[in-house]
Structures are given as C-alpha cells and as structure tokens.
Amino acid sequence: MSTVAPTTGPTTRAGGRGGSTPGDDRTRAGRRRRRWWQEVGWRHVVGVLAIVYAIIPILYILSASVNPIGSVVSTDLFPTTISWVNYEELFGNPGRPFVRWFLNTLLVAVVVVAGQLFASALAAYAFSRFRFKGRRGGLLTLLLIQLFPQFLAAVALFQMFTDLGRSVPQIGLDTLPGYILIMLGGALGQVWLIKGFFDSIPIELDEAAKIDGAGHAQVFFQVILPLVRPILATTGLLVFVGVFGEFLLASIFLRETNIKTVAVGLYGVLDADRSNNLGWFAAASVVVSIPVVLLFQYLQKYIVGGITAGAVKG
Amino acid sequence: MTIAPSRLVTPPPDRSRPRSTLAGRGTSTVLPLVVKVVLLGLVAGLAIAVTPALVRDGSWVFVGGLWAVVVVLLAVYATKRAVPLKYLVPGSLFLVVFVVYPILMTAQLSSTNYGDGTRGTKEATVTRIIGASAVQVPDAPSYTLAVGTTGGVADGPFTFYLVDEATGDAFAGDAEGLTELGADDATITDGVVTEVPGVTLLTRSQINDAGQAGGGLEGFTVPAGENSVIRQQGFSAVELTSPLVYDEAADTITNSETGEVYTPQRAASGDRSYFTAEDGTRLSDQSWGESIGLQNYVRAFTDPAISSDFISIFLWTLLFAVGSVGSTFFLGLALAVVMNDDRVRGQRLYRSLILLPYAIPGFIALSIWSGFWNRDFGLVNDLLGLDVNWLGQTGTARLAVLLTNLWMGFPYMFLICTGALQSIPGDLKEAASLDGANGFMQFRKVVLPLLLVAVAPLLVASFAFNFNNFNAIQLLTEGGPFSPANPTAGGTDILISYTYRLAFGNAAQQIGFASAISVLLFILTGLLAAAQFRATRSLEDVNR
Structure with missing residues (x-):
C-alpha cells in the first residue's frame, strides 16, 4: 500500500483543479495551505460525502431497530427514543423463530463454505499443477457456467427435488439438506480465484516434496494448502456472505417456518406488514449484519487482492 | 455425494514440513487409503440405502444417476490412473447433478406445455x-x-x-x-x-x-x-x-x-x-401435458402481447445491466482514485466506512431501500423535500431501481478499483510523468488502460450478474408498477423476474413457457458475455 506513495501526489489529481503549480516549491504558509487543499484537502470532502451516502441507509436501520414503536411512520434517520424492545422480541416468538433461522443459515453457510472451498481447491490444484487434455476447455466452461445463475434452472430444480423428496423425504423440498445440495451445485465457483493463487506458488516446492517421496495428494494437503490459508479465508468469507444473502432459491425451496434461512424468514416478516414490522426487521438485520461486517473489516486487505484476482460477489 | 469437508483441516499443521514425515513412496499411504475406503464405502452405502425407495417410486432417472455417480467415484478413486480427475471429480459431480442436469431439464421442459391445467398425462x-x-x-x-x-x-x-x-x-x-x-x-x-x-x-x-x-x-x-x-x-x-x-x-x-x-x-x-368434435365443440375443457416442440419459442416471438412484452423487457434488462455496471463502476473508480493518495489521513477509516454497504446482506439493504422510495413516509422524499410517487410510474421506478443498485454496487467497484490501482507499479507513472504527462493525461494514458485490463473480467461478470439480478427487482418493486391492462409484465421487470412470475406467480403457472424464456435467457447471457470477453480479450491468462 505504502510503496506507491511518493509518486501518487500530483498524478491522481483527477479533480483537475488549477494545474498551474506542479513544480512550484515556494513554501509560504498561505500557499502551502492552498496547495494542501488542492492536492489533499478536497479528497477529504469527497470522502466524507461518500461516507454519508454509504451510511445513511445503515443509520436508518440502526435507528429503526431502537425505535420502540417500530413502524415506518415513526422512524427517522436519527432515533428520538432508544429502546431495546425490538431486540428482545427477536427471542421467544414461535411465529418468528429468529434464533432458529439464524442457526439454520449458519448451518447451511458452514457446510456450503466448507464444500465449496474443498471442491474448488481440489479442482484448482488440478488446473494449476497438471497438464491434461481438456484443461483449457474445462477452465473456460467453468467461467461460462459461473455466469449463469443457477436460478435460471429453478423450475427444473423444483421439479427435481419434488420428485426426489417423494422417494427420499430427507432431501426433498422444505429440507435444509436439500437446499444445501442445491447450493453445492456451485461447488466449483471459486476455482478461478484459488487457481490464481496456486499459480503463484513456485512449482519448485512441489518438486522438492516429490523428491522426498511425497505423492500428489501429500503435496496438495501438506505443502500447498497450508500456504494458501489467507486466500481460503477470503474466499470462504465471500461464499459465506453469498449464502447469507441468498434469497431466491431459499424462497422457493424453504417454505416451512422452522426451516427457513434468515433471508426468507426476515423478508416474510417484513412483507407481511411493511409499515409495522420494520422495527423487528431492523433489529434482526443488525444482529445478522454485525458478524459479517466485522469479518469484512478484519479481512479487508485480503479481499482487495482476492477479488481483483477473479472473484465476484454473487 | 458425501465429501467430508472436514478433510480440509485434517492435516496437522506441524506435519507441513515434508522431510520429517514423507519417508518414502508407499509407506505413508495407510491413512489416506483408510480415508478413501471409508468415504467410498459411505457413498456406496448411501446409494444402496436410497435405491429401494427410488425403485419403488419408479424414479429410474435418479437410480441411474445415483449409480452412475457411484461408478464414476469407484473408477476414479479405486484405481491409480487419471490423477487430475481425482481432483476434479468432487466439484464436477455437484456441478453436473445440480447445475448442468437442471439446465438440460429446463431445455426439455421448454418443449412441453407443462403447467397448471396440463399436469396430468x-x-x-x-x-x-x-x-x-x-x-x-x-x-x-x-x-x-x-x-x-x-x-x-x-x-x-x-x-x-x-x-x-x-x-x-x-x-x-x-x-x-x-x-x-x-x-x-x-x-x-x-x-x-x-x-x-x-x-x-x-x-x-x-x-x-x-x-x-x-x-x-x-x-x-x-x-x-x-x-x-x-x-x-x-x-x-x-x-x-x-x-x-x-x-x-x-x-x-x-x-x-x-x-x-x-x-x-x-x-x-x-x-x-x-x-x-368435427364441428369444433369441445368434449371437455380438460387438457394434458404433451410435447409441443418449439411452440413455446414461437409464442415468445410471435404472440403480439408476449413478444412486445419480451422486447421491451429485454431492452430494459440491457439498460438496467449496463446502467448498473456503468454507474457503480464510475462512482467506484472516481472514489478509488480520489482516496488512493497516502497523504490523506484516515485512509483506512474512509475505506472501511465506504465498504459498509457491501457487507450488509443484499436482501436487507434492498428491503430497506424499498421503503425509502415510499411516497408518503419514504426517506428519499423526506430528505429531499419531494413528493414523488417513485414506484408508481415506470420512469421514476426505473430510476429508483438504478439509484438503489448504485448504492448496492459502488463499494464493490471501489474495492476492486482500489486493488487494481495499488497493483499498478509506481515507476510506470513516474516514467510517464518524466515524459511530460500531466496528472490527467497520465491517468488516461497509463493508469486507466492498465486498470481496465485488470478489472474487465470483473465488469463482464458484474454485467452478467446484473442481467439476471432477480433480487434487486423482486425485493424493490416486485417488477411493478403494473398497468391494469397487463398484469404479467411490470414496468421494472427484467427478464428473470418476468420468468419467475410466469413459473411461480399467482396466476396460472406456465412452466413450459417459463422454461423456454429461461433457455432464451441462458443463450442471451452466454452470447453477451462471450461478446464482451472477446472484446476485452481478458482470457489470455487461460493459456498460462
């Protein structure tokens, strides 16, 4: 981050204010001040504006969540009274089993993240380390398939799981295992991203291990995997966020109250009475968002590198 | 079907130094062998357990598929051959069973009239x-x-x-x-x-x-x-x-x-x-499911009501995808350029806060924004002192959708542009400035091209994502506003939300027809993405 520092000053003055002083080294206080404004100060103004834009809706959610009346009409950007009653109502209401929904989502997310990472890492290893027939075609196919939302085939998936559920009720419609299986259809979604990082690991490491007698599996599990933990963490986070926000397939496949994920459950509550359930929805949203936001902040610097290498938030 | 995810974490960390454990070929293969046998046994056992129920219900496709999976797994893992396949098979099986097969099934359904009123044989x-x-x-x-x-x-x-x-x-x-x-x-x-x-x-x-x-x-x-x-x-x-x-x-x-x-x-x-009957009287209004060839496609293009819907929705879908990518990219890039200056104090804090919208789960943000556009109590009218019925007319509803999507997407673009800017070597810019380029020219001639190369694939992916961004439409407007004359196609409907309503909406379900539109969407998405990839030539690194 800091290595680029010395040269960025005059270069990125995209705002285009007075281009008259690039080489001017006179250092009177007033001039310096003006120059600071021209080169740095205005950036703060833009930054603050951007932040205001970014957080207004979030402020609104926070404000709604502490508004005891919980209705749209009574909610403003800044709360007038602060009460935790909406948060208390998250618990112990069998018609809106928030905790259950949260745990359901966590379960789905953990299994899907683990499955996707594992399958993607395996495939990425093959694409990165082996040369075989159809390698290039396989990579391109993956890229193309990734562009198609699985949801386009929702009708067929619905049909498939209706039939499947008749014979094997454990994985039919309205079951978490069934939903997890569907989500695992994207198991190879992270191949490109992880492959990029595998490529950056010198192949000499593999060769050294092989000379020591390691098989391909040992190279993978004991040499390469430990080296790419940061990218696995980042990818995992992206998948995790994706699962948390997945609404479509869940809304079709999870209809019974007790097996919903937060996305479907929360939306159902809000949709039932948009003007009066806002407080409850906002409180639930805050609880759901906090872990994700914290993880994001924590992994921020990996994400910047990771996404640029090929991931997309789905 | 049972790929133990826990294997991801099983290798003990202290064994990562090869020399200490990898004594020689063959000696350290006992544990992997056990794992392999146990997993294969589990899969086969599951298949055996499930088969009777499938046979009972006559689900021969599933029986066939299930045992095909078992055979593939055995063939790949019980032999020493085809090493790359050992790594590709787990994910590929899921991909084939839960993505490719449903896509093929969609294509098959699209040649039928399956739906309400035609479910029976x-x-x-x-x-x-x-x-x-x-x-x-x-x-x-x-x-x-x-x-x-x-x-x-x-x-x-x-x-x-x-x-x-x-x-x-x-x-x-x-x-x-x-x-x-x-x-x-x-x-x-x-x-x-x-x-x-x-x-x-x-x-x-x-x-x-x-x-x-x-x-x-x-x-x-x-x-x-x-x-x-x-x-x-x-x-x-x-x-x-x-x-x-x-x-x-x-x-x-x-x-x-x-x-x-x-x-x-x-x-x-x-x-x-x-x-x-010969004179045209129907014996009964009951119909049945049958194959009708390309009739659904013919209908999509020739039925005047539907084809005019289809074309206007398609154009708006394009506009929506292009507008979303364009606006988010422009704002994200501008912010990234402005903030990418280490003399700005609190850079990290700025970045963290600008990133916040990206970390909020999409369905939450969209549901909240949907309320913001309310005419009477919505925040937008409130803050701006307006009295616009945003979601009530097609034009303003579309604008509202685009503005919401701008908020949803600009932090992502900010993130990737920041990443790309940081990866551009400083000496390149230095060289350019030695050659006499001023700030803006340097940005346009040196920084921007390099940045575009880095982010182009992401822009294409982002386009494809927005082209089928069902969430944004469904959670904001549910496709509305609808005119009384046409309850199946709303003013902000994009193709996928339109399809969804055909297939799962409250009116008579037209699953066959919805499948045909899905297939058209597959083709459109693929063509558009391929064209863009070609244009950006971003696939060079495949050959690496």
Whole structure:
C-alpha cells in the first residue's frame, strides 16, 4: 500500500483543479495551505460525502431497530427514543423463530463454505499443477457456467427435488439438506480465484516434496494448502456472505417456518406488514449484519487482492 | 455425494514440513487409503440405502444417476490412473447433478406445455373425462369405501378398499382396475375394510381433505369394466357407466349414445390439445401435458402481447445491466482514485466506512431501500423535500431501481478499483510523468488502460450478474408498477423476474413457457458475455 506513495501526489489529481503549480516549491504558509487543499484537502470532502451516502441507509436501520414503536411512520434517520424492545422480541416468538433461522443459515453457510472451498481447491490444484487434455476447455466452461445463475434452472430444480423428496423425504423440498445440495451445485465457483493463487506458488516446492517421496495428494494437503490459508479465508468469507444473502432459491425451496434461512424468514416478516414490522426487521438485520461486517473489516486487505484476482460477489 | 469437508483441516499443521514425515513412496499411504475406503464405502452405502425407495417410486432417472455417480467415484478413486480427475471429480459431480442436469431439464421442459391445467398425462385426462360423464345405471353395484395409501395421506398414491354392499365381496381398486381381496389381505369389520397390512387408511377428515379441489383424490376413479368406473361418493363408492368410449388405437372418444366422435386437436393458442368434435365443440375443457416442440419459442416471438412484452423487457434488462455496471463502476473508480493518495489521513477509516454497504446482506439493504422510495413516509422524499410517487410510474421506478443498485454496487467497484490501482507499479507513472504527462493525461494514458485490463473480467461478470439480478427487482418493486391492462409484465421487470412470475406467480403457472424464456435467457447471457470477453480479450491468462 505504502510503496506507491511518493509518486501518487500530483498524478491522481483527477479533480483537475488549477494545474498551474506542479513544480512550484515556494513554501509560504498561505500557499502551502492552498496547495494542501488542492492536492489533499478536497479528497477529504469527497470522502466524507461518500461516507454519508454509504451510511445513511445503515443509520436508518440502526435507528429503526431502537425505535420502540417500530413502524415506518415513526422512524427517522436519527432515533428520538432508544429502546431495546425490538431486540428482545427477536427471542421467544414461535411465529418468528429468529434464533432458529439464524442457526439454520449458519448451518447451511458452514457446510456450503466448507464444500465449496474443498471442491474448488481440489479442482484448482488440478488446473494449476497438471497438464491434461481438456484443461483449457474445462477452465473456460467453468467461467461460462459461473455466469449463469443457477436460478435460471429453478423450475427444473423444483421439479427435481419434488420428485426426489417423494422417494427420499430427507432431501426433498422444505429440507435444509436439500437446499444445501442445491447450493453445492456451485461447488466449483471459486476455482478461478484459488487457481490464481496456486499459480503463484513456485512449482519448485512441489518438486522438492516429490523428491522426498511425497505423492500428489501429500503435496496438495501438506505443502500447498497450508500456504494458501489467507486466500481460503477470503474466499470462504465471500461464499459465506453469498449464502447469507441468498434469497431466491431459499424462497422457493424453504417454505416451512422452522426451516427457513434468515433471508426468507426476515423478508416474510417484513412483507407481511411493511409499515409495522420494520422495527423487528431492523433489529434482526443488525444482529445478522454485525458478524459479517466485522469479518469484512478484519479481512479487508485480503479481499482487495482476492477479488481483483477473479472473484465476484454473487 | 458425501465429501467430508472436514478433510480440509485434517492435516496437522506441524506435519507441513515434508522431510520429517514423507519417508518414502508407499509407506505413508495407510491413512489416506483408510480415508478413501471409508468415504467410498459411505457413498456406496448411501446409494444402496436410497435405491429401494427410488425403485419403488419408479424414479429410474435418479437410480441411474445415483449409480452412475457411484461408478464414476469407484473408477476414479479405486484405481491409480487419471490423477487430475481425482481432483476434479468432487466439484464436477455437484456441478453436473445440480447445475448442468437442471439446465438440460429446463431445455426439455421448454418443449412441453407443462403447467397448471396440463399436469396430468393424456391417459389420466381421458379417464377423467370419461369418469366425469359417467352416470349411475339401475342395478349398478355400490360399495362401502376405505381409502388407503402407501405414501402421504395428502398426495397418495391411493387405493380404494371396497366391499360390495349386496354380496359382501371385497376389492382393492386403483387406476389399474379392481382386484379381489382374499381373507388374509384385509380385515373387514361390519362390512367395511378397517385394516390392511402395510397400508395407511385415511380417516374421514383426511378423505374429505384429499377429495377437495386440488387434493390428491380429486377425480380419482377405478376402472371397472368396459365403460364403467367406480367413484367415491361421500364415504361410499358407486359404479358409474359412461356413454363415452375411448378407442386407443384411433385415439378418439366416441359417444355411444349420440355417435359423435371426438379427436384430440390443438387449440388456437398452439400449446394445448382438447378432444374436439368435427364441428369444433369441445368434449371437455380438460387438457394434458404433451410435447409441443418449439411452440413455446414461437409464442415468445410471435404472440403480439408476449413478444412486445419480451422486447421491451429485454431492452430494459440491457439498460438496467449496463446502467448498473456503468454507474457503480464510475462512482467506484472516481472514489478509488480520489482516496488512493497516502497523504490523506484516515485512509483506512474512509475505506472501511465506504465498504459498509457491501457487507450488509443484499436482501436487507434492498428491503430497506424499498421503503425509502415510499411516497408518503419514504426517506428519499423526506430528505429531499419531494413528493414523488417513485414506484408508481415506470420512469421514476426505473430510476429508483438504478439509484438503489448504485448504492448496492459502488463499494464493490471501489474495492476492486482500489486493488487494481495499488497493483499498478509506481515507476510506470513516474516514467510517464518524466515524459511530460500531466496528472490527467497520465491517468488516461497509463493508469486507466492498465486498470481496465485488470478489472474487465470483473465488469463482464458484474454485467452478467446484473442481467439476471432477480433480487434487486423482486425485493424493490416486485417488477411493478403494473398497468391494469397487463398484469404479467411490470414496468421494472427484467427478464428473470418476468420468468419467475410466469413459473411461480399467482396466476396460472406456465412452466413450459417459463422454461423456454429461461433457455432464451441462458443463450442471451452466454452470447453477451462471450461478446464482451472477446472484446476485452481478458482470457489470455487461460493459456498460462
């Protein structure tokens, strides 16, 4: 981050204010001040504006969540009274089993993240380390398939799981295992991203291990995997966020109250009475968002590198 | 199907130094071998456990698929050959089973008229039509009725257990016909079948529920002779005789009383057949599921109501995707450029806060934004002092959707542009400035091209994502506003939300047609993405 520092000053003055002083080294206080404004100060103004834009809706959610009346009409950007009653109502209401929904989502997310990472890492290893027939075609196919939302085939998936559920009720419609299986259809979604990082690991490491007698599996599990933990963490986070926000397939496949994920459950509550359930929805949203936001902040610097290498938030 | 995810974390960290453990080829393969055998055994065991149920229900596709998976797994993992496959198979199996197969199934469904009103097979429909016209003739037998099922009490499969009220003979009847029950097959108390081994008998209220419109028993009849059927009547059953005769060879239904002959004929809509007489009268409004070739596609392009919908929705979908990517990229890039200056204090804090919208789960943000556009209580009108009915008119609703999506997406673009800017070597810019380039020129000639190369694939992916961004539309406007004249296509509908309504909406479901639109969407997305990839030539690194 800091290595680029010395040269960025005059270069990125995209705002285009007075281009008259690039080489001017006179250092009177007033001039310096003006120059600071021209080169740095205005950036703060833009930054603050951007932040205001970014957080207004979030402020609104926070404000709604502490508004005891919980209705749209009574909610403003800044709360007038602060009460935790909406948060208390998250618990112990069998018609809106928030905790259950949260745990359901966590379960789905953990299994899907683990499955996707594992399958993607395996495939990425093959694409990165082996040369075989159809390698290039396989990579391109993956890229193309990734562009198609699985949801386009929702009708067929619905049909498939209706039939499947008749014979094997454990994985039919309205079951978490069934939903997890569907989500695992994207198991190879992270191949490109992880492959990029595998490529950056010198192949000499593999060769050294092989000379020591390691098989391909040992190279993978004991040499390469430990080296790419940061990218696995980042990818995992992206998948995790994706699962948390997945609404479509869940809304079709999870209809019974007790097996919903937060996305479907929360939306159902809000949709039932948009003007009066806002407080409850906002409180639930805050609880759901906090872990994700914290993880994001924590992994921020990996994400910047990771996404640029090929991931997309789905 | 059971790929133990925990293997991801199993290698103990202190074993990562190869020399200490990897003594020699073959000696350290005991544990992997055990794991392999256990996993393969688990998969095979699961397959064996599930197969009887699948066979029972006649789901031969699933049986075939399941065992194909087992065979593939055994072939790949029980042998020493095909090493790359060992790594590709787990994810690929999921991809094939839960993405590729459903896509193929969608294509297959798109050549049928499957949907509400056409769910039954032709035979079932014929039976139904004949059953519906049947009347009780004098001296016809009547029966006491018990309903049994080997599946769910709501959806069957059902069997009638009948006792002839006159003779006391007991029968089991299903769609195939009647079979006489021996003394050991069922327990009969007071002339009613009260127990059948291995079968759940429905209670009276369950019979009522299942017999209602849409229930599993609706229209259920047992053939009982040439044109006779046995049908439920309250809690007993009677034999009814129909004047209609179905001739399977000629595929006609003849009314034996009037002599009128009905043949199946496509209705003008082109996607349904009815038994129709020569003079055009329909015998019944019941139709059935059948293959109709490319008719759904023909309809999408030629039915004037639908094709004008389709084209206007397609154009808006394009505009929406381009507008979303363009606006988010522009704002994200501008912010990234502005903030990418280490003399700005608190850079990290700025970045963290600008990133916040990206970390909020999409459905939450969209639901909240949907409220913001409310005319009376919405935050937008409130803060700006306006009184616009944003979601009430097509133009403003579209603007609202784009502005919301800008908020949703600009942090992501900010993130990737920041990443790309940081990866551009500083000396390149230095060289450019030595060559006399000023700030803006340097940005345009040096920074921007490099940045575009880095982010182009992401822009394409982002375009494809927005092209099918169902969430944004469904959670914000549900496709609305709708004009009273056209309840199936709303002002902000993009193709995928339109398709969703066709398939899962409240109106009559048109699954076959929705599948056809899905297939068109697949093709469109693929073509557009391929064209963009070609344009950006971003696939060079595939050859690495």
